[in-house]
Amino acid sequence: MNQLLAIRVFARVVESGSFTKAADSLNQPKTTVSKLIGQLESHLGVRLLQRTTRRLTVTADGASYYQLTQQLLHQLDDIDQGFSQAQGLPRGRIRVDIGGSTATMLVIPELPKFFERYPDIQVDLGVSDRPVDLISERVDCVIRGGPLTEQALAVRRLGEVSWTTCATPGYLQRHGTPMHPLELARHQMIAYRSASTGRILPSNFQRNGERHQIEGKGLVSVNESNAHLAAGLAGLGIIHTFSYTVRAAIERGELVPILTDWRPPAYPFHLLYPPNRHLSNRVRVFIDWLVERFAQVD
Structure with a gap:
């Protein structure tokens, strides 16, 4: 068993609440995800997830294991980021959700300038005016306008528009x-x-x-x-x-x-991201760039 891969798969299942969603986000067959979770449970000798035909719940042992392994995964990410930064600019893929007109008129036209600064970052844009669940859909950050209603998320103010x-x-x-x-x-x-x-x-x-x-x-x-x-x-x-x-x-x-x-x-815009998720350097620089971009908008 690839234990590190199994831990990452387990975390994705917990966050998405579904084997199918986890498999889709990881580009893995559902059978592979299920097999890795089974191997991890056998290795630990505990039940991490309680599965029925209708529902998936995290056991007490599973919740504890998730919290502990998240710290480990964050430390590994920090180590990887430190070495990649030593070799050059931030790299990797980020997922961002954004409204339609904000994407087509404010962000996408200016993305070439972002990629000039950070050519090793790839951006997956989810474009719609539909609110998303950042945790279950594994989105790094989302741009939203108007009064804030999601108190559980970390917030960075981007600016306001007329x-x-x-x-x-x-x-x-x-x-x-x-x-x-x-x-x-x-x-x-x-x-x-x-x-x-x-x-x-x-x-x-x-x-x-x-x-x-x-x-x-x-x-x-x-x-x-x-x-x-x-x-x-x-x-x-x-x-x-x-x-x-x-x-x-x-x-x-x-x-x-x-x-x-x-x-x-004027109408406020904010960037939101999960407070308990490690904010990688590639996400940080993208957020900083968005703040710069919104400072140019009236």
Whole structure:
């Protein structure tokens, strides 16, 4: 038995809560994962996992073994990192989850600059507006916007972005240009639905202490930020979104900003990662680069 490999496989099973998910993330057959866990349990003489047809649970011995071996794996990673840094720049693969428009407009266009600095790092981007489980899906870090609700995760503030309300010239010609947020009630608003709850997220407006929260109605709603922009460019209605998302379209004349003196406070973005997971140097430098990137966004 390759004990180190078996320990790493066991850790992945614990974190993912599934033999199948662990096998998929390791690019290993499920039978190999099951065999290694069995060999590890036989070697230790204890039951690490309790398996039924419906459920996988970690035994008390398994939980203790996981905590102790995590310390060992972290130390090994530190040793490996120390030698690789002595030979050059950080290397290895990281997994990052990120929202659609943030990926396509803020991060991906600038990635060549990151790879110029760190050519030995590979980045796996999970791109969607769907919240992920960092532990079970083995994601190193995730970029999320808005108020923080996951207190169990470690957090690094990236920055904040402003909002813009806009529509196509054709839409405004047909329906008129609203001068006050309350006028949006008679307009087509392209609503944005939360990918996690399915609820419509209201648009907030603020000026000189006056505040309005608008839940506009329209012909279409979406739950992904790139689709939100596409619907606006198609002339389906008014969109209220992050300024960086529509800046290029406004400069090209494809969209026209409206209600420019009505804007809510800037929207915060954070980077989150599991607090009990070793933060490798390759992840650290990627996080530092993201902070630099968001400092350039308004």
